[in-house]
């Protein structure tokens with residue numbers, strides 16, 4: 001008796017487990033994401049609540065995801081690929097990993113500067129590469145633009161992240177396009193000559209080093225500073241962040257994180273619905289503002305970003321950043337940006 005009761009229970013449990021699969025309407029979308037924030041997961045939940053489409057998420061480093069998609073080919077479970085940085089989105093597109101999308105909604109929601117002209121990827125959040133200083137070492141009034149980091153009065157005071165950082169590569173691409181090769185070459189040479197110590201491998205380490213007075217000035221993305229200032233990364237970092245000033249460079253280099261539908265997508269309709277949702281104002285709140293990034297339009301309501309004030313973009317499009325990535329890396333290499 002006990003045994004048959006148990007097997008009835010087992011059969012019922014298996015039915016409960018399989019029930020969603022038996023429902024013809026149950027839909028899902030596979031997402032490979034180079035972003036890794038809890039606020040993203042909350043947003044995917046909201047998408048599921050609104051559409052009934054569940055999100056199967058795989059998070060890993062951007063370059064690993066690009067390689068994985070290439071290796072998986074048609075067998076991939078990814079319908080959507082989310083990547084950080086314009087250069088990576090452009091690279092994935094050139095590798096044939098994205099399919100072109102025709103969506104009036106996306107054309108309207110994503111300004112043309114922040115999307116691929118062939119419709120293969122769309123920006124979803126914006127971040128600025130800003131300048132931070134320790135005012136005890138470097139006067140904030142002495143710096144207004146990226147080119148000021150080349151001033152010889154910063155000798156032994158500047159710290160930089162390494163050349164491998166795609167954030168720096170895109171910044172150099174931005175400078176190449178807006179100021180030309182000669183000016184950008186001189187700028188890199190002078191910054192390298194100003195270095196206080198060997199290059200760093202993370203923005204957070206750079207912020208801490210400036211706060212602790214090991215460096216007087218550095219280049220970092222705005223959301224890392226906001227994360228420390230808000231206390232999100234702990235009390236210690238929050239206290240450290242009080243020692244730095246953020247300077248919004250004029251004009252500012254604006255980069256993106258974004259997404260596209262994979263060429264192997266099995267459910268491109270659901271994928272499109274998800275990207276449209278992420279690009280909507282609701283998506284912007286969860287994806288950008290909750291992670292201390294700027295939405296696609298305006299500045300959003302994040303109080304920590306508000307402290308940094310407005311920025312004026314250099315106007316170099318995300319697609320142009322991607323197209324100039326190789327030239328930028330070459331220039332960095334040739335001029336000893338390690």
Ligand SMILES: [Fe+2]
Pocket residue numbers: 221
């Ligand atoms: Fe980052």
